[in-house]
Amino acid sequence: VRLYRPFSKDAFVKALPATTKVISVLDRTKEPGSIGEPLYLDVVAALQGTQFANCTILSGRYGLGSKDTTPAQIVAVYQNVDKKRFTIGIDDDVTHLSLKIGPALVTTPEGTVNCKFWGLGADGTVGANKNSIKIIGDNTDMYAQAYFDYDSKKSGGVTMSHLRFGKKPIKSTYLIHRANFVACHNPAYMTKFNMVQELVDGGTFLLNCVWNKDEIAEHIPGQVKKYMYDHKINFYIINGVKIGIETGMGPTRINTILQSAFFTLTGIIPKEEANKLMKDAAQKTYGRKGEDVVKKNWAAIDAGANAFEKIEIPADWANAQDEGLEFKDKTEGTKEVLDFVNNIQNKVSAQEGNSLPVSAFKDYVDGSTPSGTAAYEKRGIAVNVPQWNPDNCIQCNFCSYVCPHGAIRPFAFTADEAAKAPEGMLTKPMTGMPDYKFGIQVSVLDCTGCGSCANVCPGMKGEKALEMKPIAEELDRQKFFDYAVKLPEKDDVVAKFKETTVKGSQFKKPLLEYSGACPGCGETPYAKLITQLFGDRMYIANATGCSSIWGNSSPSTPYTVNAKGQGPAWDNSLFEDNAEFGYGMLLAQNAIRDRLKKEVEELVEKDASVKDVAQEWLDTFSVGATNGAATDKLVAALADKTDELSKDLVKNKDFLAKKSQWIFGGDGWAYDIGFGGLDHVLASGKDxxxxxxxxxxxSNTGGQSSKSTPTGAVAQFAAGGKDTGKKDLPGIAMSYGYVYVAHINMGGDMQQTVKAIAEAEAYPGPSLIIAYAPCINHGIKKGMAKAMTEEKLALQTGYWNNFRFNPLGGDKKFTLDSKEPDFTGYQDFLKGEVRYLSLGLKNPERAKALDEKNQAESQARYEHLKKLIDLYNN
Ligand SMILES: Cc1ncc(C[n+]2csc(CCOP(=O)(O)OP(=O)(O)O)c2C)c(N)n1
Ligand code: SF4
Ligand code: SF4
Ligand code: SF4
Known part of the structure; x- marks a missing residue:
């Protein structure tokens, strides 16, 4: 069936051979509650009254959750005669509907070359492979096919590119499991995944690594050595990091180098011709970024074509022992977490999740999974990580505040804790609290190497206290972080420095840690800070977008719990209905708490022994900051009571305390697709x-323009620069008069950020915070390590303004936190980002006009904000 609607009954019946006895219909859908899947029902109806009316019609499901559908599965469908309803692609050991699948079959035509590339998300491997496919498809008489398979991390995850080439048409709509060429672009994968084992006899394996010929043996696991020996694999190594640095591409942009090596090694196109075609393609792709970028790519292409080295497989690799994969069972943590990590997460992380049987998920049928599982991943994806030098540290905690991944933290150690620390842990006396030692610790294996911490570190006398060092040199320091993170949080330290300050907030455990966001992401530092302030009593409704992906990069969850087991409850419904979804969460809580409130009021009248604590709970009913402590006292006082009221209150203790209800989402959600719902929720007046x-x-879908995109920015759907300006969402919200509104920018004003977030949460009605978040889609020329510097520049030049509108502010409702901008730097700011710069390279006149319009709009906006001071403050 090629055309589903209208369903062509006649064409369908005509296509069936007269000998047909059994028909299996495969639906790529699942409609619980229906009498059959949709295509199956159409087929049944279409055959009524035809010569096939008496055929047996079987109904199967396939490809759900993007499961691969292989030739062996289709053979099983043909062999099936007894299962009227069945599934392929999963091992259903619960309802036993899945068919038994035979051995893998290769159905590609003779001479097809199958290649598989293992890359690290955002290292450019996928882009390079798309490019290779175009080069081969456009310049040879070969057929080409590519399929890209990813995990769910925004960046730093695993990417697998499956490429096929050949002289005959390729009709293999399934992944490659028998390859002629396999490339591993990240050496850390050697101990994590079975890659080489997918090569055919005599196949080629190319490994990007910093090890040389003499060192290589100690880094290759036994099972891989044996496979290479037994199957006569041609093994090559290449040092992409070194070439990346030498050619100016940088240590992480190894894609072009590896692509060039691939062309030489496979000989699909003659070497000289491949070199020229790759250079032409680089010119086309990077031309808009400037000539220097093109030149660097050309240098990388030249170097990559020759820089690989063949490794002769030693005879003793024949006897190498199987060492297994790196994902070993974890032992520290609650049973709930360990069950999930060991039974599900480890397998999925090893890229073997597709082999998990249905029964593995029996404890998660409601879709909920335990918090805090990202802490078990320890991905070790950074090239460089920060090294702390206490001598230059002024204990400002900026580093921790801006870290997008919660991988660098300040700790307060008692003398005893410092003495018991693993040997070599650095500390210094804590400023203002002489009984404590202060130490900055880095979770080396969770750091993404973004460099944001070192960028903001003020250090002392011009000397930074953080310096980025190669990860290999720092691995030994992971143990200090692991020790520190298990120590109790110091409430007196938080109280001394106040949790609503930049410094004080960082002594609280982030309840969002090690997310799968891109290195340097501008979104996560805000979310992390919110969890430090309210995470122990927080509900989050998350719109689909980057924040739903880094917020739950399946199989792991970065939202976590504190020592008491309290942490954010998080859920994602849809893109478009998120405000309503969060509102529903609030209404549900309110309904439960209003009922419990009546019970507590009754209790105050009835039971003198708990009157004071019950009254305290009632008095703080709507105040999140104090109602939690009042709840603890009330529950403790009721614990041993046997009356029905007390028993019911204790049973519902999780609902007693006032929660902090949050709705998270991106600008695509808030300004565009979810705007109607957002407006409805803001108008509700609810807390x-x-x-x-x-x-x-x-961002999540690759940078389409939203109504937040400013004039002149190039985005998808705005290839020639956006014609219209940014929507005034804060203005719309302020017009209600009873909505707290804050416009914030962490890198521009760290203290204003935490102040606004604290005020918004404390405000007893609806609050809207709009936070400027640099993103890889902006193409910041300085790099994402400088995202905070970019935020600061945005504020200084007037591209962004910080302000707060507090309906309870009396005669000072509106505060313009931004200083008078210096608009002279505005155009330079725009040119620092590819989203603005690129239009100038293609169409300078239009770019100039739009950039000037953009600046004029910002100038007008600032003037308007100044008028609001008079308007709202009287
Ligand atoms: C109704 C609907 N349309 C499209 C999508 C696909 N989609 C998923 S995330 C996303 C972009 C989200 O952008 P934004 O809200 O700005 O958040 P960001 O990714 O920038 O954090 C889109 C279009 C979807 N999930 N639902
Ligand atoms: S380099 Fe980036 S991820 Fe690593 S600790 Fe610093 S800010 Fe965090
Ligand atoms: S930012 Fe630098 S000076 Fe400040 S606490 Fe971190 S390491 Fe110390
Ligand atoms: S917002 Fe941008 S930087 Fe952050 S995770 Fe999404 S794409 Fe990456």
């Missing part, structure tokens, strides 16, 4: 908090 991560594009 609910909305956080908009404003990247000025739909």
């Amino acid at each position: 609910i908090n909305v956080m908009v991560f404003d990247t000025e594009v739909y």
Whole structure:
């Protein structure tokens, strides 16, 4: 069936051979509650009254959750005669509907070359492979096919590119499991995944690594050595990091180098011709980024074509022992977490999740999974990580505040804790609290190497206290972090420095840690800070977008719990209905708490022994900051009571305390697709908090323009620069008069950020926070390590303004936190980002006009904000 609607009954019946006895219909859908899947029902209806009316019609499901559908599965469908309803692609050991699948079959035509590339998300491997496919498809008489398979990390995850080439048409719509060529672009994968084992006899394996010929043996696991020996694999190594540095591409942009090596090694196109075609393609792709970028790519292409080295497989590899994969069972943690990590997460992380049987998920049928599982991943993806030098540290905690991944933290150690620390842990006396030692610790294996911490570190006398060092040199320091993170949080330290300050907030455990966001992401530092302030009593409704991906990069969850087991409850419904979804969460809580409130009021009348604590709970009913402590006292006082009221209150103790209800989403959600719902929720007057991560594009789907995208920015759907300006969402919200509104920018004003977030949460009505969030889609020329510097520049030049509108502010409702901008730097700021710069290279006149319009709009906006001071403050 090629055309589903209208369903062509006649064409369908005509296509069936007269000998047909059994028909298996495969639906790529699942409609619980229906009498059959949709295509199956159409087929049944279509055959009524035809010569096939008496055929047996079987109904199967396939490809759900993007499961691969292989030739062996289709053979099983043909062999099936007894299962009227069946599934392929999963091992259903619960309802036993899945068919038994035979051995893998290769159905590609003779002479087809199958290649598989293992890359690290955002290292450019996928882009390079797309490019290779185009080069081969456009310049040879070969057929080409590519399929890209990813995990769910925004960056730093695993990417697998499956490429096929051949003289005959390729009709293999399934992944490659028998390859002629396999390339591993990240050496850390050697101990994590079975890659080489997919090569055919005599196949080629190319490994990107920093090891040389003499060192290589100690880094290759036994099972891989044996496979290479037994199957006569041609093994090559290449040092992409070194060439990347030498050619100016940088240590992480190894894609072009490896692509060039691939062309030489496979000989699909003659070497000289491949070199020329790759250079032409680089010119086309990077031309808009400037000539220097093109030149660097050309140098990488030249170097990559020759820089690989063949490794002769030693005879003793024949006897190498199987060492297994790196994902070993974890032992520290609650049973709930360990069960999930050991039974599900480890397998999925090893890229073997597709082999998990249905029964593995029996404890998660409601879709909920335990918090805090990202802490078990320890991905070790950074090239360089920060090294702390206490001598230059002024204990400002900026590093921790801006870290997108929660991988660098300040700790307060008692003398005893410092003495018991693993040998070599650095500390210094804590400023203002002489009984404590202060130490910055880095989770080396969770750091992404973004460099944001070192960038903001003020250090002392011009000397930074953080310096980025190669990860290999720092691995030994992981143990200090692991020790520190298990120590109790110091409430007196938080109290001394106040949790609503930049410094004080960082002594609280982030309840969002080690997310799968891109290195340097502008969104996560805000979310992390919110969890440090309210995470122990927080509910989050998350719109689909980057924040739903880094917020739950399946199989792991970065939202976590504190020592008491309290942490954010998080859920994602849809893109478009998120405000309503969060509102529903609030209404549900309110309904339960209103009922419990009546019970407590009754209790105050009835039971003198608990009157005081019950009254305290009632008095603080709507105040999140104090109602939690009052709840603890009330529950303790009721614990041993046997009356029905007390028993019911204790049974519902999780619902007693006032929660902090949050709605998270991006600008695509808030300004565009979810705007109607957002407006409805803001208008409700209810105590609910909305956080908009404003990247000025739909980031998660690759940078489409939203109504937040400013004039002149190039985005998808705005290839010639956006014609219209940014929507005034804060203005719309302020017009209600009873909505707390904050416009914030962490890198520009760290203290204003935490102040606004604390005010928004404390405000007893709806609050809207719009936070400027740099993103890889902006193409910041300085690199994402400088995302905070970019935020600061945005504020200084007037591209962004910080302000707060507090309906309870009396005669000072509106505060313009931004200083008078210096608009002279405005155009330079725009040119620092590819989203603005690129239009100038293609169409300078239009770019100039739009950039000037953009600046004029910002100038007008600032003038307007100044008028609001008079308007709202009287
Ligand atoms: C109704 C609907 N349309 C499209 C999508 C696909 N989609 C998923 S995330 C996303 C972009 C989200 O952008 P934004 O809200 O700005 O958040 P960001 O990714 O920038 O954080 C889109 C278009 C979807 N999930 N639902
Ligand atoms: S380099 Fe980036 S991820 Fe690593 S600790 Fe610093 S800010 Fe965090
Ligand atoms: S930012 Fe630098 S000076 Fe400040 S606490 Fe971190 S390491 Fe110390
Ligand atoms: S917002 Fe941008 S930087 Fe952050 S995770 Fe999404 S794409 Fe990456």
